[in-house]
Amino acid sequence: IRQGFPEVILCEGKTPAQVRSIAKSLLKHHRPFLATRATPEVAAVITRLHRRALYHKDARVVAVRDPGVRPVGLVLVVTAGTSDVPVAEEAKITAETMGSRVETLYDVGVAGIHRLLDRRSRLLAARVIIVIAGMDGVLPSVVGGLVSCPVVAVPSSRGYGASFGGVAALLTMLNSCAAGVGVMNIDNGFGAGCLAHRINVLGTDGDDPGRAG
Amino acid sequence: IRQGFPEVILCEGKTPAQVRSIAKSLLKHHRPFLATRATPEVAAVITRLHRRALYHKDARVVAVRDPGVRPVGLVLVVTAGTSDVPVAEEAKITAETMGSRVETLYDVGVAGIHRLLDRRSRLLAARVIIVIAGMDGVLPSVVGGLVSCPVVAVPSSRGYGASFGGVAALLTMLNSCAAGVGVMNIDNGFGAGCLAHRINVLGTDGDDPGRAG
Amino acid sequence: IRQGFPEVILCEGKTPAQVRSIAKSLLKHHRPFLATRATPEVAAVITRLHRRALYHKDARVVAVRDPGVRPVGLVLVVTAGTSDVPVAEEAKITAETMGSRVETLYDVGVAGIHRLLDRRSRLLAARVIIVIAGMDGVLPSVVGGLVSCPVVAVPSSRGYGASFGGVAALLTMLNSCAAGVGVMNIDNGFGAGCLAHRINVLGTDGDDPGRAG
Amino acid sequence: IRQGFPEVILCEGKTPAQVRSIAKSLLKHHRPFLATRATPEVAAVITRLHRRALYHKDARVVAVRDPGVRPVGLVLVVTAGTSDVPVAEEAKITAETMGSRVETLYDVGVAGIHRLLDRRSRLLAARVIIVIAGMDGVLPSVVGGLVSCPVVAVPSSRGYGASFGGVAALLTMLNSCAAGVGVMNIDNGFGAGCLAHRINVLGTDGDDPGRAG
Amino acid sequence: IRQGFPEVILCEGKTPAQVRSIAKSLLKHHRPFLATRATPEVAAVITRLHRRALYHKDARVVAVRDPGVRPVGLVLVVTAGTSDVPVAEEAKITAETMGSRVETLYDVGVAGIHRLLDRRSRLLAARVIIVIAGMDGVLPSVVGGLVSCPVVAVPSSRGYGASFGGVAALLTMLNSCAAGVGVMNIDNGFGAGCLAHRINVLGTDGDDPGRAG
Amino acid sequence: IRQGFPEVILCEGKTPAQVRSIAKSLLKHHRPFLATRATPEVAAVITRLHRRALYHKDARVVAVRDPGVRPVGLVLVVTAGTSDVPVAEEAKITAETMGSRVETLYDVGVAGIHRLLDRRSRLLAARVIIVIAGMDGVLPSVVGGLVSCPVVAVPSSRGYGASFGGVAALLTMLNSCAAGVGVMNIDNGFGAGCLAHRINVLGTDGDDPGRAG
Amino acid sequence: IRQGFPEVILCEGKTPAQVRSIAKSLLKHHRPFLATRATPEVAAVITRLHRRALYHKDARVVAVRDPGVRPVGLVLVVTAGTSDVPVAEEAKITAETMGSRVETLYDVGVAGIHRLLDRRSRLLAARVIIVIAGMDGVLPSVVGGLVSCPVVAVPSSRGYGASFGGVAALLTMLNSCAAGVGVMNIDNGFGAGCLAHRINVLGTDGDDPGRAG
Amino acid sequence: IRQGFPEVILCEGKTPAQVRSIAKSLLKHHRPFLATRATPEVAAVITRLHRRALYHKDARVVAVRDPGVRPVGLVLVVTAGTSDVPVAEEAKITAETMGSRVETLYDVGVAGIHRLLDRRSRLLAARVIIVIAGMDGVLPSVVGGLVSCPVVAVPSSRGYGASFGGVAALLTMLNSCAAGVGVMNIDNGFGAGCLAHRINVLGTDGDDPGRAG
């Protein structure tokens, strides 16, 4: 195995035949498994290979979870709008498949800031928060100003004109005046879920016992 | 006279001799007068030309106000940080010289969002609000979510790295999810003060009586 | 209610089902209502929910107006070309639904500058002017040089090559030598209509009575 | 207090007088304190205000540590080259002042990849790793491929030509094929130190006892 | 000889010694001669080499004209502002040294459009017009809409923020809705003067007798 | 009439109905007429309106020529490759409809530089040369080094990867070391044809008799 | 013949008829022949023209090899991922058709760096190595740190978000800290194969006997 | 030793003390040695450490050559202009120190294309050619069209305006229509010299005897 687990296929840019052949070999050796950016057509190819493989359509992810794993910690996934949900779901399924407990808080963008302020207790309960926002991408800055846990910010490609397919939101997040915000590539729900899980697992039963701490 | 009053010189890119010669001819004909982006050296050249010419060092502006004008309405100038103050002062002197009443609220960035929420009544009292922010430039989105008056957003060049001299803040503001936000060029305090004054004067004594309304 | 009224849905990036569910809950509580960037398919879903919901196809907007509202002030919407009309109509329907009186002046770009100069009296009658232009985006600079009211400039994505989908026009407008020009995101007719309405309403019956002024 | 502790001043863009006045008020109320991007001149102003204030010249940071705090966990700071060291030191002093134990591994860029592979045990011992690289910015991808803990990547502005002041390294890091890498703004050692500390503290004595986990 | 005459040195990026050595060899063989982007220091080096070499300080050009040449045609050089004059003068000296008659019309930007409209007869008298503008760069579009002769547009680097050192003006000009506008590099007064001369000379005594026409 | 003749419609971004309505009114008053970027569908709509309207499919242009006009001067249109031909044909039809004699020299890119050098006499015979090139866009620099007439350079969007849809070629042309090269927007064959005609006509029968020269 | 052999057609941007006509004339005179970026439709047109013309579908190349040529030297083509294979195959067929011996090593990206380190002997056996990578584009830096032969790096357009269609990988490669890496345009497998062959042939039987060495 | 020889220090971004300490340790173990981007001050520090260390001021390089090495093959370094010479000299000293025979051909840009065509035999004699050009960067395309050996293209930062510090030239080179051109970072003479040497040495006495070929 490479870096950590589970084994992952990025389906985008691969033919169904290529995905099938890679998935086949991986599903032999690894229990937990993820295939991201899977179209329904590609998903059908994979789910036929394994009894417990499940297609999460919103997330565009096929996942095989390890049935014996008890979810640890708490990752909170927050979105500014409704259109950010696919990225959020990719993050959620990723972190869950890796072993994290995940909760969500969707459509709480700053245009109606009280929706967010009213949920402050939910923000404070999390060990790590993933915040996804498109257009102006300001939500991670506001969340980052309210909490003291690590924040993983994901720009979404939602928007038009000078949003430049997520670049505006990306720059907002990189320049966040709130400290403690790490940024992912545009629409990279998988990476966010993976980083959040690695953070969330620290000091829990899921952590590496040989590590400092 | 061109568009409105007063007559204005942008000193940047002109030699002191050029500024002097233009200022001399303008100060003959117009009572209110502004020279923006004036270095102390250039300011000295202008203030020598007119008894009531005053150099506002923070704002880098030389202004001659019309002494008989009673300020109208209320423009509020808000900044995210301390380093945005020079741009804010340029906006303030500009709007005041044109005839607006101006108040300020500085250093209320969202990293400490309660500083802003606690002043909500001051935000609500204004006819138009100028919001200046650098780095992530999120403040106008948050202010825009709290008020229903027009908001003029000015990105400042404050920041480093991927702030790209104000471009990140500019994009944030152009993509603001809060409706009713108009955006100015980076560091353009003059333009913001001018636009805010034109908005602020509508329906007051300072307004053009021949206009619809 | 969030910032001001009416409640608005940006349909772009949402499934018809998502739009339907959001629209349903909003149409219960609010009288005026807007759904922007609505395809005919999405519009059909919304108009079925409310008797007075009207689809403005050019503007890609579904609107429910408050029948008792008497339009106030005067917003003038100006375009450089024929292809800018969809953005102009989005701005027009938005401002009208909010309660503004709106007039239009289309296809008066500077390639034939006398078309514009001949209508100067119409420009001077407005309380606020929205100017929409693509390609070189010079029209707001020229209009801004002719009037003293606030100007809201909207770059349109019209053009090709180095127009970069509206970026060239956006930069032209941000750098406008005419003072008093506020800029919106590319193709953001909704935002322009909203800002223009908020400006236009100042000092009229539609304005907040508790405000300074 | 804002989000977490200690209180921090970003000196860049402020006059020594402004820094002094802000520092004075903060040093009254908070014990741990950081002033980043401090020139020697500005540092002298601050160190005169507090007996335990220490200037870390390489890091351009003035810090006041809480003397009773025992460092927890383990943050490892890795650089590709010698010129990345100032950013690394900013990260190190930040995390240490916040309460983390910090170790460093400098000048292990991939041009001589065995320098890195030989230290793999040091990488594996860390709870969280900060990786700083300029020019091609490939080091976080390689480190991320070797470990399973969270990685905080910081592009440095080191380089010339098409490095575009750190943009090339920033893009490399955002696109990292290694999962679990969060990215900071160019040269943002402070933010990296802050995020790494917040991660490192999870599940240690320094963590918030009320949190999930 | 290369393409046409006179021989030209671009001094920028060369040491005074390099310029001297190149100028020396050229001044032997050619009568008309130009050295552009010459600092006073470099100009002094060249003027010492030739009795008729003249330094035009505003234009940063050293020129040796052919005394027997009678200027032909009419090139008009127009600027939007005062700060565009150095580029204009570079264009003027270039075209004059090549043999064109040149007139100028400075500081007629569209913020005060009547300054331009009042001079329409001067625009109509020219065989070719060079228009130089910074910031929004709209002047060539307006001039192009008023005349039917060829227009050479030169963006100047004048401006700040989103003018991006002349890029905004460059894009405006490339996207000009006025037909018949050719664009030069930012601040390229030399190229504009050269192209305008080549156009201006067509059908005059200075033209190549063997050419079609 | 606007600037010069003929009247022109840019069909891109307009519906067939809009094009029809505009074309109808123009074809009443003007004899020469051009409609550019016309799809076959739009072309069919126009050609039905006028007996002499001809669709040039390669050029995507519908043109109505003035039958009594004798072509003057000589415009040469040169392309680097076969894929640049549509832009070249747009330029050709434009200049011809305006009254210029036009010749073409296609597919003479510098990869096989002798194809170009062998045709030097054809280059020298022209009064003005239009050069169209995509990818590296070097052909105008090479042509510009061989001739002394005005050169109009048009970047084409041909290429992939870092050609950025014509931006690479555009920059090459703006930075051309050959003097006397004016640049058009990417793929702007119409503008090139128009500018070339205005240059070509100088000093011929087609020129304005009241002009200097 | 142009520069070297064989003759090559870039099919992208040409109609099947244009490709057919060019291919026909070339296949008459040259034995080795390449048509790149050929769709199946275009490929069918060409293969009908020549008995030995073979379509390599993955590579999108039609090739006619010289049957008598014995492959020389050794070019190794390496990819980071599976999706980079089409570019790799374009490079491979190109170099082989020119006369090089070519081997491949696919899907050895640094996320699993041991896959690469385990094949170090294959890297060391090559005379020149082509490395293709998308997303972060780090593989050429790592390969370049392991070998002392020339490395030709090709960014692929694989990725999403801030990969900007291969720009991120391109910048990584241009800034590579490993010396001796030359970079090609995004997805330019043909150019890479061509350059690698020219390098590979030096000092072999295929080399020009008249050259220095 | 890392990848190949000699050991190299990039002095830019390092203090003289850091350079001294690194140089000291390297000069102990390696005979050939290079320090690039060395200011005179830094050069003085290094030359004091080793008797045979020589400062090449134009190239900004300190080199220690291996006295027993007989130069092999032939690298030709070509520049478009005089201002490209420092980059050319960096490439030359680098390749020479590594063991290549190097010749130069300076100031043969395409504005005077016969200067280049007249030297075609010198181009044909080389095993590998380095071509350096700024501004439009067209020279490598032209050279690449004339030869069949590998070409290493280096964009220089020479130019102004839309040359964007070498980006225009970089893009020209990446998009070169001439096959067999590999591109280096802007101003990267060191990398070019290194790559050219690695190519040049193939099949000579300096080559690795265990390699394929």
Ligand SMILES: Nc1ncnc2c1ncn2[C@@H]1O[C@H](COP(=O)(O)O)[C@@H](O)[C@H]1O
């Ligand atoms: N949606 C995704 N976004 C970014 N990286 C991904 C994604 N899915 C998988 N990956 C990464 O890509 C690698 C698999 O790439 P591949 O070998 O091309 O399937 C995995 O190891 C992950 O680190």
Ligand SMILES: Nc1ncnc2c1ncn2[C@@H]1O[C@H](COP(=O)(O)O)[C@@H](O)[C@H]1O
């Ligand atoms: N700080 C400023 N930023 C942007 N525009 C300005 C500024 N100051 C003055 N202006 C505008 O520039 C015009 C004067 O330009 P000029 O003729 O070059 O002095 C004025 O009419 C203003 O509209």
Ligand SMILES: Nc1ncnc2c1ncn2[C@@H]1O[C@H](COP(=O)(O)O)[C@@H](O)[C@H]1O
């Ligand atoms: N066409 C539009 N362009 C920009 N912003 C819009 C548009 N339509 C709606 N909005 C804004 O988006 C918000 C609704 O977003 P959402 O909740 O995602 O539907 C509204 O409050 C408006 O401020």
Ligand SMILES: Nc1ncnc2c1ncn2[C@@H]1O[C@H](COP(=O)(O)O)[C@@H](O)[C@H]1O
């Ligand atoms: N001028 C240069 N441009 C690019 N890379 C260089 C340059 N000089 C040295 N290098 C590379 O940078 C490495 C040394 O980096 P450093 O350890 O920071 O001194 C060397 O191994 C070279 O590969």
Ligand SMILES: [Mg+2]
């Ligand atoms: Mg919403």
Ligand SMILES: [Mg+2]
């Ligand atoms: Mg502050």
Ligand SMILES: [Mg+2]
């Ligand atoms: Mg029109």
Ligand SMILES: [Mg+2]
């Ligand atoms: Mg090093």
Ligand SMILES: [Mg+2]
């Ligand atoms: Mg002026």
Ligand SMILES: [Mg+2]
């Ligand atoms: Mg061809």
Ligand SMILES: [Mg+2]
């Ligand atoms: Mg793979």
Ligand SMILES: [Mg+2]
């Ligand atoms: Mg020269």
